[in-house]
Amino acid sequence: MTAPAVESREILLDGVRVAYTLRRSARKTLGLRIDHRGLTVGVPLRVGLREAEAFIRSHAAWVVEKLHNRPQPELRPAFEAVEGAAVPFLGEAWRLSIGRGNNRVLWHEIGPERVLELALRSGGDARRLLLRELQQRGLDLFKNRVEEFCLRLGRPVPPVALSNARTRWGSCSSRSGIRLHWRLIHLPLGLIDYVVAHEVAHLVEMNHSPRFWSVVESIYPDHVAARKALRQVAASLPSL
Template sequence: MLVEGTRVDLVLRRSARRSFALQVDHRGARVSVPLRTPLGEVERFVHSHGAWLLDRLRARAQAPQALPLEVAEGVCLPLFGRVLVLRRVSARAARWRGLADGREELLLPAGVDPQRALVRALRARALAWYRGRAEEYCHRLGVAVPPVSLSSAATRWGSCSTRSGIRLHWRLIHLEPALIDYVVAHEVAHLAEMNHSPRFWAVVERLYPDWRAARAALRSAAATLPVIATAAADRGAFTRED
């Protein structure tokens, strides 16, 4: 498709959805639309966001590719915005240990695949944290707490549905708690408004008044997250939805 005079290879996906979504990630550009959407409407949607699409494609092409993190003794990575130090030890299971300077250590069993052990430990820690924060924001909103689970989606930090509840990306665990809270508050707000209408954003503002700054900071932080070898496929995505 020609977009503002530039040829763009665009994958079209039809599904039982209600909204249009234009996405750019490591796999390229794609547009997702409801099943029976005429091609003319698809083209109008893409062209209406042409500048955004070309900007994201250029940024993707120019961005340095992060190398996967190699898990080794003493390697550091962020955990809730602070420093996590990895250790390899003779043990049967991974174990967390706090340090006097506020950092943490994750003791990984030496006899297992270190990347898989690291991801497993991070996912377990993330799920416990997310559930606690979802409970807090549901309490503030006065709604029942839905099931909370983890996501590895390539283009979304979180999602919410009446069937599956709230799903949050496990890689949020690397960010500062305040940014994680924004994503949690955003998804909890969908329990009141399953859309992105002005009413929805009013609920978000009630739960998280500084959401605009957090949203901008989240976009910047996304490019700085460590890439773990077994999770390389879900790195660095850009999404726009209407």
């Protein structure tokens, strides 16, 4: 019986269940592609499932990392900074209040309600003011968390900067230091810490080998669950 040219399948990689498309064609080599649709595995016509999945497992760290860092589809309309809009900050919803002032942002916690007041000058841009505030809060927090995880590893603290990359939550370079996506500030601290721990671990291992994941686990033991939660929550973030 001839195997189908295209199959939808699943495989367990590093504790993560990964859906993939197996595509057989008249190609000569096996190959992997990851895009907005997920993982596609291209194989020659005569290659069986066992060989195809052995090939995927041999690249498990790369696959999991690329899926983790792939751009998320814009499922939500662009965020509007208007009265009553909800803004996630460290995993908690803050209600926007638009007022008059000298372009300041005021944070109010009144009982169970959290209010983020944008005190705008006449003609001020609410979205720009909010974005500037979230990015500054993010940078301050990320520097603190990077320092914490570097202390755990006994490593010098590198420069920390913000990123607005479409494909990565963070990056680490021996030359320029660590860059973290500002949108992480929307997430609970535990998920921020996972991304920070991941990038700090690259100061020890500039790869995604088993040794790298051992470093991650030594400073963030629950990294498998955090990676899964990060993928699930990403699509719900506002398009600010």
